[in-house]
Amino acid sequence: MRQILRRPTLLAGLIITVILVAIAFLSLVWTPLSPTKMQIVHKLKPPMAQGLLGTDQFGRDLASMLMVGAWNSLSTSFLAVAIGATIGTLVGVTVAAIRGLTETVVMRACDIIFSIPPILSAMLFGAFIGAGRFTAIIAIAVFMVPVFARVTLSAARQIWTRDYVMAAISMGRNRAKITYVHVLPNISNQILVQVTIQLGLAILTEAGLSFLGLGMPPPTPTWGRMLSDSQTFMGQAPWLALLPGSAIALAVLGLNMLGDGLRDLLDPRDNV
Amino acid sequence: MPRLTLSTSTGFSRRTFVALSLAAGVALSALGSAQAAPKTSLSLGMSVEPSGLDPTAAAPVAIGQVTWQNIFEGLTTIDKDGKVQPQLADSWTISPDGLTYTFKLRSGVMFHNGEAFDSSVAKFSIDRARAADSVNPQKRYFASVDSVETPDAATLVVKLKSPTGNFLYWLGWPSSAMVAPKSAADNKTNPVGTGPFKFVNWAKGSQVELAKNPDYWNKAGTAKLEKVTFRFIADPQAQAAALKSGDLDAFPEFAAPELMASFDGDSKLTTVIGNTELKVVAGMNNAKKPFDDKRVRQALMLAVDRQALIDGAWSGFGTAIGSHYTPNDRGFVDLTKTYAYDPEKARKLLKDAGYGSGLTFTIKAPQMPYAQRSSQMLQAMFADVGVTLNIETTEFPAKWVADVFKGGNYDMTIVAHAEPMDIDIYARDPYYFNYKNPAFNEVLKKVDATADAAEQAKLYGEAQKILAEDVPALYLFVMPKLGVWNKNLKGLWENEPIPSNVLAQVEWAQ
Numbered sequence: 073m074r075q076i077l078r079r080p081t082l083l084a085g086l087i088i089t090v091i092l093v094a095i096a097f098l099s100l101v102w103t104p105l106s107p108t109k110m111q112i113v114h115k116l117k118p119p120m121a122q123g124l125l126g127t128d129q130f131g132r133d134l135a136s137m138l139m140v141g142a143w144n145s146l147s148t149s150f151l152a153v154a155i156g157a158t159i160g161t162l163v164g165v166t167v168a169a170i171r172g173l174t175e176t177v178v179m180r181a182c183d184i185i186f187s188i189p190p191i192l193s194a195m196l197f198g199a200f201i202g203a204g205r206f207t208a209i210i211a212i213a214v215f216m217v218p219v220f221a222r223v224t225l226s227a228a229r230q231i232w233t234r235d236y237v238m239a240a241i242s243m244g245r246n247r248a249k250i251t252y253v254h255v256l257p258n259i260s261n262q263i264l265v266q267v268t269i270q271l272g273l274a275i276l277t278e279a280g281l282s283f284l285g286l287g288m289p290p291p292t293p294t295w296g297r298m299l300s301d302s303q304t305f306m307g308q309a310p311w312l313a314l315l316p317g318s319a320i321a322l323a324v325l326g327l328n329m330l331g332d333g334l335r336d337l338l339d340p341r342d343n344v
Numbered sequence: 345m346p347r348l349t350l351s352t353s354t355g356f357s358r359r360t361f362v363a364l365s366l367a368a369g370v371a372l373s374a375l376g377s378a379q380a381a382p383k384t385s386l387s388l389g390m391s392v393e394p395s396g397l398d399p400t401a402a403a404p405v406a407i408g409q410v411t412w413q414n415i416f417e418g419l420t421t422i423d424k425d426g427k428v429q430p431q432l433a434d435s436w437t438i439s440p441d442g443l444t445y446t447f448k449l450r451s452g453v454m455f456h457n458g459e460a461f462d463s464s465v466a467k468f469s470i471d472r473a474r475a476a477d478s479v480n481p482q483k484r485y486f487a488s489v490d491s492v493e494t495p496d497a498a499t500l501v502v503k504l505k506s507p508t509g510n511f512l513y514w515l516g517w518p519s520s521a522m523v524a525p526k527s528a529a530d531n532k533t534n535p536v537g538t539g540p541f542k543f544v545n546w547a548k549g550s551q552v553e554l555a556k557n558p559d560y561w562n563k564a565g566t567a568k569l570e571k572v573t574f575r576f577i578a579d580p581q582a583q584a585a586a587l588k589s590g591d592l593d594a595f596p597e598f599a600a601p602e603l604m605a606s607f608d609g610d611s612k613l614t615t616v617i618g619n620t621e622l623k624v625v626a627g628m629n630n631a632k633k634p635f636d637d638k639r640v641r642q643a644l645m646l647a648v649d650r651q652a653l654i655d656g657a658w659s660g661f662g663t664a665i666g667s668h669y670t671p672n673d674r675g676f677v678d679l680t681k682t683y684a685y686d687p688e689k690a691r692k693l694l695k696d697a698g699y700g701s702g703l704t705f706t707i708k709a710p711q712m713p714y715a716q717r718s719s720q721m722l723q724a725m726f727a728d729v730g731v732t733l734n735i736e737t738t739e740f741p742a743k744w745v746a747d748v749f750k751g752g753n754y755d756m757t758i759v760a761h762a763e764p765m766d767i768d769i770y771a772r773d774p775y776y777f778n779y780k781n782p783a784f785n786e787v788l789k790k791v792d793a794t795a796d797a798a799e800q801a802k803l804y805g806e807a808q809k810i811l812a813e814d815v816p817a818l819y820l821f822v823m824p825k826l827g828v829w830n831k832n833l834k835g836l837w838e839n840e841p842i843p844s845n846v847l848a849q850v851e852w853a854q
Contacts, residue, residue, distance in 0.1 A: 108723075108724060108727070109724070110656060110720075110724040112652040112655045115655065115656065129602065129656065129659075129717070130656045130717075130720065130721065130724070131656070202736075203737075285711075285737060289734070289735055289736070289737070290716075290720050290723070290735055291723055291724070291735075303581060304580050304600045304602050304603055304713075305602050306581075307603065307605075307606045308602065308605060
């Protein structure tokens with residue numbers, strides 16, 4: 073605990089993330105108003121004039137939309153990263169255990185996936201199965217796989233050179249068992265740090281997809297679409313762009329700070 | 345938009361910058377340098393670039409908005425009040441049975457390539473439009489033509505199979521333009537007409553340039569400008585920026601009503617709200633359950649608060665309509681009260697029709713802001729009466745035309761119908777509404793059978809009432825023409841009885 077308090081980056085990141093997650097969960101049971109309720113007579117009211125954060129061009133309550141948007145954005149990103157991290161880690165540790173030609177093939181395949189922008193693949197998915205939460209999750213997860221595969225591979229390769237692993241090999245333990253007992257526990261910190269950082273990117277990508285109309289369809293509020301809808305209202309209602317924009321920036325900032333802080337905290341070299 | 349990458353190889357702080365720049369969402373469009381407008385040239389903006397420049401070969405209204413009355417002219421024309429006026433035909437007589445039209449053509453009219461206009465050219469143009477392999481977008485308007493004869497160079501006789509009361513009006517449309525036999529095939533990329541402007545150049549994706557035709561046949565109607573540039577800018581923010589910087593002199597159909605207020609107080613620009621023929625209509629597939637039940641369609645109409653929809657979707661600009669007809673069409677009747685907003689009654693009607701426990705269907709909404717926003721408004725209003733509306737975004741025009749317009753594969757859709765006086769679309773078979781009502785078809789047949797304006801107006805009134813009662817589509821509102829142009833610019837049309845930009849009489853005030 074003292075370790076955390078001594079690190080302002082980590083602390084700030086943690087606070088921001090916890091607040092956002094709390095708001096996201098709160099939106100499941102309570103919002104000030106229904107986020108889809110249109111009240112045309114109250115349209116384009118600035119913050120505090122109507123509701124806490126004002127209303128959009130349809131007179132919907134922005135505070136409620138942002139809250140539900142937080143849930144949609146965070147849940148989509150968490151799921152996508154969870155899927156990507158699981159598959160990517162499995163691929164990484166497996167390849168580290170096998171090495172050889174497999175490593176070359178798998179890593180070049182990762183390079184190929186890296187070369188395709190996620191927005192492009194999301195558009196392809198969208199054309200086949202229609203835009204929506206599922207499309208967004210898959211599109212983001214696909215691009216998380218090579219990230220985690222690379223990180224775990226390089227971390228796991230180091231572990232495989234350690235004396236205790238050598239000892240286990242010489243004792244005749246099979247490679248799957250070594251991976252499970254020795255490798256995974258020793259690289260879990262790196263994976264955790266990577267998950268946190270990738271979450272920030274996933275939120276950004278999800279916002280980008282919604283911005284382009286490839287995210288969840290209306291009336292489900294998402295930060296990205298709120299931003300996209302606000303473009304032409306920028307002059308008369310700047311809060312329409314500033315609020316979801318700040319929400320996205322804050323979420324990404326918080327997760328990145330949390331990730332950076334965790335990396336410092338968990339880096340074994342610092343603890344010597 | 346900044347490009348998003350998922351690479352881990354760069355520093356983390358850079359991502360924060362990407363996040364912030366996306367979040368701000370500010371597109372800094374490079375503003376062109378403002379230059380003092382020369383008094384004889386005009387730079388005019390349009391949201392949509394035409395697909396070609398031959399109005400007799402394809403339907404998009406943008407084609408006529410560039411070429412009609414500027415490059416191309418017709419036997420008749422339509423003036424700024426929507427009335428038929430003579431043009432290349434000086435005068436005409438109609439036989440008492442309404443079957444024979446004898447046109448007296450103007451002499452001394454030359455096409456831009458030097459070809460002379462005479463009765464043989466007029467016959468060529470009409471025959472080309474009605475030929476079996478014609479791709480004319482309004483080919484049906486020529487369906488009643490039986491034969492075209494040319495007794496002499498200045499006389500054209502058109503014989504019809506059946507009386508067609510609107511024949512002269514249709515001849516004024518962009519799709520009825522007179523084209524020269526030698527150049528007709530190339531009009532799509534190099535249009536040659538008889539109009540006050542000549543085509544100069546088309547930089548695809550950017551602009552079309554026209555220059556004054558010094559040899560125009562009508563000396564009184566000679567263009568007052570030397571040069572006109574049509575520029576195509578899709579993004580409303582960029583449109584506003586180009587106007588404010590002086591890069592554009594005029595935007596006759598500005599795309600974003602919510603940005604109109606940003607021109608208030610501008611020392612150079614004036615805003616002019618006119619009317620158009622753009623009827624925003626949510627068509628239903630009348631052949632498909634549950635829309636084959638009139639009560640369901642009526643209930644959905646009752647669920648719509650038109651004024652709230654106009655306020656929410658189009659910033660309050662627009663006029664509510666109760667049928668497929670606009671206030672500037674002749675014989676207009678206000679029918680917004682036939683099924684005025686009454687959610688209580690809507691719920692009851694739905695219950696009577698057997699949908700008391702709810703109803704779910706999908707609207708295929710094109711990407712245009714008016715369609716997207718209106719769909720969201722409908723979604724909220726329908727929810728109030730227990731109807732769940734799913735919104736599926738579709739691409740307009742290509743995908744929409746294939747899927748909805750031609751394929752008929754939809755529950756509900758929403759588009760603005762641009763053609764004036766197109767109430768007859770409900771009598772067409774097939775047409776995407778799949779609406780079939782013999783009584784309605786009968787009324788429209790009677791319109792054709794008479795040339796008496798008062799009688800026609802009365803019949804159009806009847807037709808409007810049948811649609812308002814039957815609700816084959818939800819009649820929402822007529823879009824306004826949001827004109828923004830330089831205060832010193834005179835002669836642009838305030839209203840739009842037909843999609844157009846008629847520029848011959850446009851000039852700069854001294």
